[in-house]
Amino acid sequence: GAVVSQHPSWVICKSGTSVKIECRSLDFQATTMFWYRQFPKQSLMLMATSNEGSKATYEQGVEKDKFLINHASLTLSTLTVTSAHPEDSSFYICSAMTSGGYNEQFFGPGTRLTVL
Amino acid sequence: LAKTTQPISMDSYEGQEVNITCSHNNIATNDYITWYQQFPSQGPRFIIQGYKTKVTNEVASLFIPADRKSSTLSLPRVSLSDTAVYYCLVGARTKIIFGSGTRLSIRP
Numbered sequence: 001g002a003v004v005s006q007h008p009s010w011v012i013c014k015s016g017t018s019v020k021i022e023c024r025s026l027d028f029q030a031t032t033m034f035w036y037r038q039f040p041k042q043s044l045m046l047m048a049t050s051n052e053g054s055k056a057t058y059e060q061g062v063e064k065d066k067f068l069i070n071h072a073s074l075t076l077s078t079l080t081v082t083s084a085h086p087e088d089s090s091f092y093i094c095s096a097m098t099s100g101g102y103n104e105q106f107f108g109p110g111t112r113l114t115v116l
Numbered sequence: 117l118a119k120t121t122q123p124i125s126m127d128s129y130e131g132q133e134v135n136i137t138c139s140h141n142n143i144a145t146n147d148y149i150t151w152y153q154q155f156p157s158q159g160p161r162f163i164i165q166g167y168k169t170k171v172t173n174e175v176a177s178l179f180i181p182a183d184r185k186s187s188t189l190s191l192p193r194v195s196l197s198d199t200a201v202y203y204c205l206v207g208a209r210t211k212i213i214f215g216s217g218t219r220l221s222i223r224p
Binding site: 110 | 203213214217
């Protein structure tokens with residue numbers, strides 16, 4: 001199947017700093033990418049939908065000025081957590097959707113963010 | 117997007133067949149049913165997808181009755197490595213909203 005990578009796999013940062021997480025589709029072009037957040041023992045929560053070349057669509061309750069999403073190419077989307085706080089510590093997962101007939105989603109391995 | 121209901125947790129033993137049922141009473145005509153598996157600190161992994169009747173692949177089978185208001189994921193002869201959270205999702209293959217999932221624990 002198609003491969004999606006995330007970088008970094010884990011990151012620790014100080015409160016108040018910004019962190020950028022990259023999501024790449026390695027062997028296919030993804031017109032749409034999704035960003036999820038997952039807290040321990042909980043399900044994945046969709047944060048936003050990112051379409052190449054356009055602004056991201058955020059889910060209700062997700063601050064678009066805090067979680068900046070850029071989808072500049074068909075293989076790369078980035079999530080920047082600005083002015084991170086300890087409550088932003090979570091597991092962030094991206095997925096990429098193929099533009100083929102089946103529109104399947106393929107998930108990245110996730111990024112563990114810890115804000116001190 | 118159709119809401120799904122599945123058991124919070126299930127236990128079984130190695131070598132057994134495990135069936136996880138998901139209810140989706142308000143499934144729409146163009147909705148597909150997809151199951152994902154997730155291990156701790158990893159992204160979800162696609163298991164199987166279907167629209168109606170039965171679908172089988174190398175790891176699982178998916179049974180969907182005629183009214184499509186429920187579906188059953190069947191894992192044959194589970195092993196310890198099948199311990200994970202299993203998510204049932206219903207949608208038109210675009211935006212995916214995850215439910216609570218079923219935490220499956222396999223014992224020796």
